[in-house]
Amino acid sequence: MARRPGSIAALFVLSLIAVPIGAVIWTAGGIAGLNAADWAAFRFTVWQALVSAALSVGLAIPVARALARRRFRGRSALITLLGAPFVLPVIVAVMGLLAIFGRSGLVNTVIGVLGLPPMTIYGPQGVILAHVFFNLPLAVRMLLHGWLAIPAERFRVAAQLGQPVGRLLEKSMLRRTVPGVLAVVFLVCTTSFAVALILGGGPRATTLELAIYQAVRFDFDLGGAATLALVQLGICVLAMAALLLTDVPDALGAGLDRTVDRWDGSTVRDAAVLGLAAMFLLLPLLAILQSGLTGLERMPVSVYAAAGRSVLVALASMTLCMGLAIAIVTHGRTWPRIVATLPLSLTALVLGTGLFIVVFPMLRPSSVALPVTALMNALFALPFAVRILSAARDDAEAQFGRLADGLALKGWARMRLLILPRIRRPLGFAAGLAAALSMGDLGVITLFASGGQETLPLAMFRLMAAYQTEAAAGAAVLLVALSLGVFWLFDRGGRVGAGT
């Protein structure tokens, strides 16, 4: 099997990480030690990420199961909408959450009418609530792929034998899928910054990411920033090592991709689970839409130009990301996949600073703001794409690889006839996710962009900074619509005719 493209892709990714961080360390003249405040930040970061990941995945299991075994009108739309929180820019999502759970939010209004004491979102509970809000949808989608990958034939066998589906099929699927999802969500939560600070209620909720921000912006301590960035990467490597230890192969045979008509489980309970999840995830989204609709007409024209730029960046970023991801997953070995996971723990500020150091002697940084943004966004979406595609590609190889070998299917033919058709559904999802993540990203662009190159999230943020709250809320609505739009487009493309 062709390994070279995968190796090249992985080395490319590795150099995109190593060169900027190396440049930062080189400029700083070395790395620094960690002080007491950094250790406190480390402990808080890991603790909140563990709790957030456990809760997100724990809650995602019943939701994904309900989605997997029920067919109803609007199911497809619901699946798309449930993905929204994950691709929202942080500040938009926080405002949406506060409209529901904040001091003057919906929940407290209802509680007040009932005469009960108000609840507060500010504190560790708020950080975890927000992280569950962001990551529950991701966990649901990744688990759902696990469910859909169980061949219908196995359900048939289980039914004939009168065996419980849960113990026979779902448990072993979850045993295979959950550790990976846990690891991804855990790592996403370790790089949280604004959410942790705003909802955590102050310096108690200082994360490593904030410590990095402080080191770069406040102290101009590049050595300290590089050290903290390496600590984050270390966490990622450890998490991936732990994941490898839990890896178990799927021992049962393949299926013929029939749709499953499930007979087990309580419909009422599934409906309740889906209803609650939809309320939790969609009410904040509705609040964002409702508060932003009046602002749409107050948006300056420049916002639309920014939106156009964001769409282009998102498409470029998605294309690059999917190319890298496909090359890396078809490599088959583990090391390229671990490399592809590293960006999960990368901080845009250190990476952007490093790139700035590399680019500045050669080019005016603002002249490459958009290409750099597309490149970085592809890098940041890569871990998700690789994670999503890996299982599907490995299943295809495990189940049909020998057949393909027998037919001497190699290279592009094998890709076209075996792999791509088998991974179509996760491919669409991964492409949608990559495009939408890029659309909502407000990372390296802030370091590179000057006047004429702002993306939509940056335009929105600049509106907020200029007292233009209503116009900013309008831009948020446009952003949500575009993010969901590209996500739906690709995700839908992957599911056409897939019977789901």
Add this chain to the structure above:
Amino acid sequence: MKITFSVIAGLLATSAVAQDNVLTVYTYDSFVTEWGPGPVVEAAFEETCDCDLRFEGAGDGAALLSRLQLEGPRTEADIVLGLDTNLTAAARETGLFAKHGISPDLDLPVDWTDDHFLPFDWGYFAFVGNAGDPAPDSLRELAASDLSIVIQDPRSSTPGLGLLMWIKTAYGEEAGTLWQDLSDNILTVTPGWSEAYGLFLEGESDAVLSYTTSPAYHLIAEEDESKVAWAFEEGHYMQVEVAGKVAGTDVPDLADRFLAFMLAEEFQSAIPTTNWMYPAVVPEGGLPDGFETLIEPARALLLSPEEAAAKRDAALEEWRAALAQ
């Protein structure tokens, strides 16, 4: 392919910059947006200078300085506009700035003696609340009340650092105690001004750390009289925003002309209703209608750049210790 193309485009753009009548001004983002002073200033200066004035926005004041430190002597900037006195000590230490050589006639509540940096506007930090709500008369009274406030993190935000210095200047040794008393009033801490102000406007808190001039925005731009700044007996800490000439500039004369222009009528008259701060030199026609409604602090507090830099780390530790409990 797209990237290659952009790289080539970038190379072309870089070579086009190397002209001797281009003045590059690094400033913070909100200065260059269409609501900021940038567009007005650019048009007015270009009318007189026979040059191309280019603003390059780079985050906020702190990001501006770290950007300059990253670029070092090779920077394209001729002028850096938008640092404040909490940053000027560090900025001077970089050795990247030249003396301005101007003896300005300024309308500032404090004396100005800095020979590297010139102020272009200033304001007082203040808590902004809703008209008609109870308004405390002092930081101490606020700390004793059960009013809720949102503040910015001094590690990532200019106003956040301003409050740190405010309390340190007003309370000295007792600053830590005041922070402890305030801790139950602080609903939360945000990374920057925008998030905090957004939370306040959404009704999450009774007040937000901002400027005495913030109500002027609501009054003048939105005809909304519902926002007021709380006047505190201890006095209010000032933010003075400055600009400096980069020592390695290839257009020193143009840079000097810009600094002089910065204190002249056209630049200064744009400040109140675009940057929503007080102009460093009050324009001939006075301040815009509405500014007379703003509170005028009895005492203006401001540490010298050297004091501010010296006290920062200890004050930050006090803050963190008090709020982490």
